[in-house]
Amino acid sequence: MGKTTLVGAVSEIAPLRTEAVMTSASAGVDDLSATPDKQTTTVAMDFGRITLDEDLILYLFGTPGQHRFWFMWDDLVRGAIGAVVLVDTRRLADCFPAIDYFENSGLPFIVALNCFDGLQTHHAEDVREALQIGPDTPIVSCDARRRESAKSTLITLVEHALMARLR
Numbered sequence: 001m002g003k004t005t006l007v008g009a010v011s012e013i014a015p016l017r018t019e020a021v022m023t024s025a026s027a028g029v030d031d032l033s034a035t036p037d038k039q040t041t042t043v044a045m046d047f048g049r050i051t052l053d054e055d056l057i058l059y060l061f062g063t064p065g066q067h068r069f070w071f072m073w074d075d076l077v078r079g080a081i082g083a084v085v086l087v088d089t090r091r092l093a094d095c096f097p098a099i100d101y102f103e104n105s106g107l108p109f110i111v112a113l114n115c116f117d118g119l120q121t122h123h124a125e126d127v128r129e130a131l132q133i134g135p136d137t138p139i140v141s142c143d144a145r146r147r148e149s150a151k152s153t154l155i156t157l158v159e160h161a162l163m164a165r166l167r
Contacts, residue, residue, distance in 0.1 A: 002086050002114045002144035003062035004046050010150035011048025011060060018045060045072065050154065058154060065094055073101060082108040082161035084153060086144065089113060089122045092130055099131055108164040112142040112153045 008015045046062035061076050063069060077083070085098045095111075102109040113127060124139040140156050143149040
């Protein structure tokens, strides 16, 4: 849903990508109904880094959302300041496991609506209601392909995480 793209767009280092060509082995496992042209998938995680300020460096981990990769999440959130749930509104139901996980773990998170071709097809409040998330969780629009948009999303996450620590 754009995680590899977002990490690649914003990382100041060459991102580590673990994409592989999709094969017939993914048939019946990966739902491609909303993305029939998709030819690759992340098979481990993506890694990148961005310096937001002289003393604020973010290490970025793009994790696959499929159930078979959930075992990695507990290790990845250790020491994390927060998470971005990148939403493809064509596949909204795919977001529920990540939102449930972050809500249950207490890790601050934001929801970023991935705008394809600059178009946001749903209003943020409609998505909030559909995902059943509270008013304290920020929802932002993001074009995962654009560095400034991805960077702005990460800044919103950092600000949200800092405010959560003060509460």
